[in-house]
Amino acid sequence: MALNSLGRYVPETFNGIKRTPYNSEALLTPQGNEYSRPVKIVRPGERKLLSGLREAIIASGLKDGMTIATHHHLRNGDFLLNQVVKEIDALGIRNITIASSSVHPVHAEIIPYIKKGVITSLECGVNGPVGEAASKGEIDCPIIVRSHGGRARSMMTGEVVVDVAFVAAPCCDEYGNMNGYFGPSACGSLGYSHVDARYAKTVVAVTDNLVPYPVCPVVIPQTCIDYVVQVESLGDPKKIVSTTTRVTKDPIGLMIAKYAAEVIRASGLLKNGFSFQTGAGGTSLAVADNVRRMMLEEKIKGSFGSGGITGYFVDMLEEGLFQTLLDVQCFDLRAVESISKNMCHQEISADTYANPFNCGAVVNMLDAVILGATEVDVDFNVNVNTESNGYLLHNTGGHTDTAAGAKLAIIVAPSIRGRLPIILDQVTTVTTPGENIDVIVTERGIAVNSKHEDLKKELIKAKIPVKDIHDLRKEITQITGVPRPVEFTDDVIALVEYRDGSIIDSVRRVKE
Amino acid sequence: MNDAAALRRTLLYVPGNMPSMLQNIPIFNCDCVFIDLEDAVPLNEKDAARLLVRSFLEGYKERNKEIFYRINPLDTEWGFDDLRTVLPALPDGVRLPKADTPEIVERLDTFLTECEENLGIEIGKFKIIPSIESALGVINCIKIARCSSRVIALAFGAEDYTASMGIERSKTGEELFHARTRVVWAAKAAGIQAIDTIFPDVNDEESFEKEVRLSKRLGFTGKSLINPRQIDVVHKVFAPTKEEIDFALEVIDAILKAREMGTGVISLRGKMIDAPIVKRSSNVLKTAASLGLVDYEISDEVIYGTK
Numbered sequence: 001m002a003l004n005s006l007g008r009y010v011p012e013t014f015n016g017i018k019r020t021p022y023n024s025e026a027l028l029t030p031q032g033n034e035y036s037r038p039v040k041i042v043r044p045g046e047r048k049l050l051s052g053l054r055e056a057i058i059a060s061g062l063k064d065g066m067t068i069a070t071h072h073h074l075r076n077g078d079f080l081l082n083q084v085v086k087e088i089d090a091l092g093i094r095n096i097t098i099a100s101s102s103v104h105p106v107h108a109e110i111i112p113y114i115k116k117g118v119i120t121s122l123e124c125g126v127n128g129p130v131g132e133a134a135s136k137g138e139i140d141c142p143i144i145v146r147s148h149g150g151r152a153r154s155m156m157t158g159e160v161v162v163d164v165a166f167v168a169a170p171c172c173d174e175y176g177n178m179n180g181y182f183g184p185s186a187c188g189s190l191g192y193s194h195v196d197a198r199y200a201k202t203v204v205a206v207t208d209n210l211v212p213y214p215v216c217p218v219v220i221p222q223t224c225i226d227y228v229v230q231v232e233s234l235g236d237p238k239k240i241v242s243t244t245t246r247v248t249k250d251p252i253g254l255m256i257a258k259y260a261a262e263v264i265r266a267s268g269l270l271k272n273g274f275s276f277q278t279g280a281g282g283t284s285l286a287v288a289d290n291v292r293r294m295m296l297e298e299k300i301k302g303s304f305g306s307g308g309i310t311g312y313f314v315d316m317l318e319e320g321l322f323q324t325l326l327d328v329q330c331f332d333l334r335a336v337e338s339i340s341k342n343m344c345h346q347e348i349s350a351d352t353y354a355n356p357f358n359c360g361a362v363v364n365m366l367d368a369v370i371l372g373a374t375e376v377d378v379d380f381n382v383n384v385n386t387e388s389n390g391y392l393l394h395n396t397g398g399h400t401d402t403a404a405g406a407k408l409a410i411i412v413a414p415s416i417r418g419r420l421p422i423i424l425d426q427v428t429t430v431t432t433p434g435e436n437i438d439v440i441v442t443e444r445g446i447a448v449n450s451k452h453e454d455l456k457k458e459l460i461k462a463k464i465p466v467k468d469i470h471d472l473r474k475e476i477t478q479i480t481g482v483p484r485p486v487e488f489t490d491d492v493i494a495l496v497e498y499r500d501g502s503i504i505d506s507v508r509r510v511k512e
Numbered sequence: 513m514n515d516a517a518a519l520r521r522t523l524l525y526v527p528g529n530m531p532s533m534l535q536n537i538p539i540f541n542c543d544c545v546f547i548d549l550e551d552a553v554p555l556n557e558k559d560a561a562r563l564l565v566r567s568f569l570e571g572y573k574e575r576n577k578e579i580f581y582r583i584n585p586l587d588t589e590w591g592f593d594d595l596r597t598v599l600p601a602l603p604d605g606v607r608l609p610k611a612d613t614p615e616i617v618e619r620l621d622t623f624l625t626e627c628e629e630n631l632g633i634e635i636g637k638f639k640i641i642p643s644i645e646s647a648l649g650v651i652n653c654i655k656i657a658r659c660s661s662r663v664i665a666l667a668f669g670a671e672d673y674t675a676s677m678g679i680e681r682s683k684t685g686e687e688l689f690h691a692r693t694r695v696v697w698a699a700k701a702a703g704i705q706a707i708d709t710i711f712p713d714v715n716d717e718e719s720f721e722k723e724v725r726l727s728k729r730l731g732f733t734g735k736s737l738i739n740p741r742q743i744d745v746v747h748k749v750f751a752p753t754k755e756e757i758d759f760a761l762e763v764i765d766a767i768l769k770a771r772e773m774g775t776g777v778i779s780l781r782g783k784m785i786d787a788p789i790v791k792r793s794s795n796v797l798k799t800a801a802s803l804g805l806v807d808y809e810i811s812d813e814v815i816y817g818t819k
Contacts, residue, residue, distance in 0.1 A: 251740035252536065258744075416535070443539050463804040479535055 006381065006430055010503040014495050015121055015142040022502040025404060025435040030357045035158030037201045040226070048228045049174045053206065054087045056229045057164070060202040062088065065095045066163035067123065069196050072102035073168070073180060073187040073329060077239030080168045080206055082109040083231070089118045099123035099160050101151060101192035101350070102395045103130055106239070114139045123160045124151065125385070125395030134493045135391040137509045143392070143494035145385055145431075145507075148192065148328065149354025149361060149401035150499045155199040156357060159501060165200035167193045167220070168234045172207035176225025177218045180330075181340035183209030185234040187241055188330025188339045189309070190219055194349030197224040208234045219347055241332055247289050247312075248282030252443045256412050257283050259464060260370060260441045261290030266458040267408050269367040270294060274302040276322075277402055278370040280310050280331040283412050287370045288312050295321045306353070306362050307369075307398055309345070314338040317345060326362050328353040328398075354401035356499040363398070363405025371399055373413045373440075375427040378469050380434030380449050382411055383427035385496060388420050390486035390510040392494055396431050400499055403436040415442040415472075421480040423447075423473040428486065430505040431496060445472045487511040519543050519798055520578070520665065520705055521734040521750045522743045527552035528581065529561035534568045538576060542743045543802075546607050546736065547581040549594050558590050562597045569601035580641055582607040586619060595620075599627045605639030607667060612648040614659035621660040636662060641707065645669030646676040650691045657702035667736060668695045670709035681712075683719045685726070696731040708732040714739045724749045751803050752796045760793035760800075764810065 001009045004021035012019060020028070042048065050056045062068065068088075070081045081100060088096055094117050098110075105128035113119050114130075115138075122130070125145035133139045146154060154160040169178035170185040180190040185208055197203050197220045204227045205220075214222075248254060264270050264287075276291065278284035289312070295302065296319070305313040306326040311334025317325050318338075325345045330336045339345045354363050363369075374394070375383040382403070387393050403409040413422045422442065438455070440447045445467035448456040459466045467475070488508035498504040522542035526533050528549045537545055547568075553561045565581060572579075581603050583594035587610075595606070606624070611617050617640060624638045640662040644653045650673065657666055670688050674681040681687065692708065699706035708727040711720045724746050727735055735746050752760070762780055767790055770778035778785045800806045 249741070251540075254741060255539065255541075443536070 004503065006379075006433060006504065008430060008505045010495065010506045011492055014492065015144075019495065020502045022433070022498045022504040025433055027356055028500040028502060030157065032157075034156050035161065035199060037199060047174070048176055048225065050227050050229050053083055053229055053231065054091065056166075056204045056206075056227045057084070057087055057091060057093075059227055060164040060204060062093060062096075062164050064093055067097040067099050067161060069098070069162040069165045069200060070100045071168060071190065071193040071196065072100060072104060073190060073192065074185060074235040074240045076104045076106045077235035077237065078104065078106055078168065079233060079235045080166055081107055084166050085110045085113050085118060089113055089116065094118055095120045097121045097123055099162050101148070102127060102397075105129055111139060114141045123154070126392065127395050128393060131392035131394075131494075135507070135510050136512060137489075137491070143507075145392075145396055145494055145496045147354065147396045147400040147497075147499055148350045148398045149356055149363065150396075150497050150501065151192075152195045152349070152351040152355035153357045153499065154501065155195050156351065156355065157501075162196060162200040164202045164204060165193075165196035166204050166206055167196060167225075169205045169207040169220075170234065171209050171211060171215055172205050172228060173211055173213040173215045173222075174228055175213055175222040176203075176205045176228050177213070177215040177220070177222045178205055178207070178225075179215060179217055179219040181217075181336065183207075184237055185209070185240060186336050186340075188336035189327045189347045191328030191348055191353060192350045193220060195351050202226045204229060206231055206234065208232060241330055241336055246282060247285045250282070252414055253283040254286055255443045256414065256441055257286030257290055259443075259446055260287045260410050260412050261294060262462060262464050263410055263439050263441060263446065263459060264291060264368050264408065265294055266462045266464065267368070267455055268458070269408055270298070270300060272301050274300060275304045275306065275365060275367045276302060276369070277305065277307040277366055277406070279372060280308060281372055284370045284372070285310065285312050287412065288316070292316055292319075292321060304365075306348075306366060307402065309335040309339070311335055314345070317342070326353070354398055354405070354499075356401070356404075361401070361405065363401045366402060366406035368408040368410065369402040369406040370410050370412055371403060371432075373411050373422065375422060375424055376411055376413065376437075376440050377424045377427045377434070378473055380437040380440065380447075380469070381427050381430045382432040382434075382437055383429045384431045386429040386507060388428070388483070388486070390428060390488060392507050396496070400432040400436065403432045404499060409436055409438050411437055411440045413440070413442055415444040415476045416480055419480060420483055421473070421476040423469065423476055425473070429496060429507055433498070433504060440469065442472065442476075444475060447472050518578070518664075519802055520707065521799070522737055522746045523580070523667075523707055523734055524737045524740060524743065525552070525582075525710070528565045529553045529557045531564060531568075534564065537568075537579075538572060538574075540577075540740050540743065541747075542577060542737065542740070543734065544578040544580060547579065547603075549590070549598075550582045550584050550609050558584070559593070562594055566598050566601045569598065569603060578604045580605045580607050580639070582609060585610040586616060592623070595623060595627065599624075599638065600631060602633075603638070605641060605662070605664070607641045607643060609643045609669075610646065610649075610672075611642030611644065611656055612646050613652050614655045617642050617656055617659050617663065621662055624662065638662065639664045641665045641667050643667050643669045643672075644691075644695050645672035647673070648676075649673075650694055653695050653698040654701065657698040657704055663702075663704060665705035665707050665733070666695050666699045667707040668692060668709045669736075671712070673709075683713070683716070683723075685723060692730055692732075700731060705733040706731060708735045710736045710738050711742070712738065714741060717745065721745050721749065747803060750799060751805065752800050756796050757800045757806055760796040761806070761808070763789060763793040764797065
């Protein structure tokens with residue numbers, strides 16, 4: 001075990017590979033060349049269309065010990081990963097690594113295949129039951145949790161080599177041109193898949209909407225696609241992008257949102273050219289709503305909104321409050337509709353969005369980002385991966401990338417959640433280091449990272465209730481008491497990578 | 513503090529039987545709260561709510577707003593127990609429901625005095641806000657406003673009032689006009705504040721804002737609220753304009769200079785400035801300061817001079 005700069009013990013070797021402990025937000029310097037996959041040829045007259053998933057797996061040459069990937073644009077409505085794993089099992093292939101962009105509760109179906117040895121490791125973060133099973137020790141399957149930018153990096157550097165990527169393609173032609181805009185499984189942007197299409201050794205496009213050649217517009221081109229497979233359905237459209245993304249009505253959420261918007265205003269960033277990102281949660285949208293009103297009032301024209309895009313940001317684009325939306329993932333149907341029609345609503349890849357090892361990602365150009373947390377601590381470290389019960393239940397998403405890139409990273413969280421205090425002495429798991437977090441907003445007060453004394457003064461001047469984070473923690477625990485800490489065993493079930501691949505924390509099995 | 517000048521624009525009801533709501537009282541930005549032991553609390557929770565409110569208030573040491581609590585009517589079996597249990601935790605006062613006659617208020621006044629003597633605290637500490645919420649209450653409100661020095665405001669309650677009249681409450685409130693006006697008259701004539709009724713539809717912000725504008729125009733100094741989302745709307749409507757703030761600053765500046773020169777009579781731009789204008793200006797600045805529109809702490813000395 002090595003001690004990283006945040007005081008976290010992390011293994012020096014995990015899943016047979018030597019790891020580097022996290023040292024600082026300054027990022028490691030990359031070495032060498034980008035990973036490159038074999039040169040391909042598809043001769044005139046050759047066809048890519050295969051009769052089914054099984055044929056595609058056979059054609060791809062997938063063997064024991066290899067790595068597969070899917071994307072999570074279909075979110076909890078995705079059928080593809082489960083289908084692929086079943087077919088792999090049926091073919092008797094074992095010891096497979098999954099390096100998808102994320103795994104969701106719907107993928108609980110793969111747990112029996114992990115127990116059976118079909119799947120033996122996960123090079124990706126997890127949402128829900130798979131992480132819970134790992135936390136409880138029910139499955140033995142090393143997990144590496146990465147941010148969206150970190151995943152793109154790991155494929156670009158060749159740390160993770162995907163042997164076969166299965167790309168769910170909502171609109172696809174027989175030669176593999178695709179977009180995510182049309183069809184029964186339309187999900188909008190295919191941002192996470194762009195890196196799979198570029199770096200996976202073999203790429204299989206899987207579609208439930210095969211259209212005559214050529215697809216228009218082409219988002220991922222035929223030149224990257226080895227095979228095309230038609231299936232009956234890619235997913236359950238009701239669960240694909242059906243999250244109703246609405247501004248919260250909870251008075252506490254609204255209060256937090258108001259403070260967060262005032263922090264943005266006081267920061268001086270809210271001027272022409274302003275760029276902004278929020279998540280899809282009710283409080284985040286309420287922040288966006290407040291910011292929108294401020295922009296309208298003060299006649300501010302922003303430059304871009306980025307990240308997962310909601311209908312709310314589409315409205316802001318259409319109102320002229322942003323020049324453009326840079327969209328790595330659509331959160332609702334309104335966003336899907338917009339990206340298919342509006343030239344100013346642009347699809348971007350996870351690499352362009354957030355990869356730390358390229359010539360500059362979109363997150364570097366962000367002014368302000370609003371992020372959530374399951375816990376924060378007095379050093380401003382943020383946990384979004386594990387819950388108060390110690391279970392690994394959430395993936396990192398763009399949290400660390402945007403926090404690191406944006407000039408102002410604001411965490412919004414209620415001070416108390418289900419009787420538990422949200423500000424602790426130490427978070428259970430560090431997802432994003434305190435060095436990347438500027439302000440924490442709760443309904444009971446706002447804590448400003450000590451590196452921003454000027455901002456703190458501005459906030460006090462604007463009569464925003466700024467409090468020292470230690471005082472805020474004390475105030476909250478006076479109400480809630482101090483919860484008994486979760487007990488862990490020594491078994492490390494998952495590593496949490498920082499954007500650059502260094503290990504920021506490890507997740508241990510919970511002592512039940 | 514001079515009571516008639518205290519800022520009471522927003523008076524938020526908080527159910528007395530819900531810990532999750534009570535714990536948020538310190539963070540709401542309203543001027544006052546009404547912790548409710550009456551209508552919000554089911555019959556089988558009356559005693560538990562009372563104890564909960566008491567223990568909440570005992571732990572709420574750094575009070576950042578006025579705390580009133582609504583007891584059950586005195587002619588119910590709970591009214592006096594509400595007083596006995598919670599008063600030792602030192603709320604600022606009591607909202608008295610069904611305050612239909614001055615006698616009911618006087619009864620409460622007597623009981624409060626006894627409590628203050630038993631607790632060894634200053635007589636008159638506990639204030640009373642009578643609810644004028646029936647035809648009889650509206651008729652008697654002029655006397656009710658002056659029946660005790662503890663009465664610092666009258667609160668109009670339209671839900672019970674319309675029920676007592678056998679009429680429906682509308683969003684535009686024409687049916688309330690006369691009662692509202694009478695309550696405001698009674699309060700103003702007694703030199704106390706007038707608090708308007710709640711607006712029940714939380715999701716209809718537009719009608720709510722219209723009603724708040726009406727309340728302000730009629731002379732109400734504040735409004736009872738049922739949801740924290742309503743607070744900012746009231747503060748916005750009650751916010752002074754820039755012209756009002758500038759004028760108030762000039763008035764206060766002029767009176768400070770006059771006091772320095774030792775003269776009681778002052779003039780501003782050739783016009784006499786008298787006590788009511790100073791008082792109004794001081795209210796404007798207090799309201800403006802609470803909204804962060806001016807950075808100005810005003811003391812009662814400015815308004816009334818030193819003895």
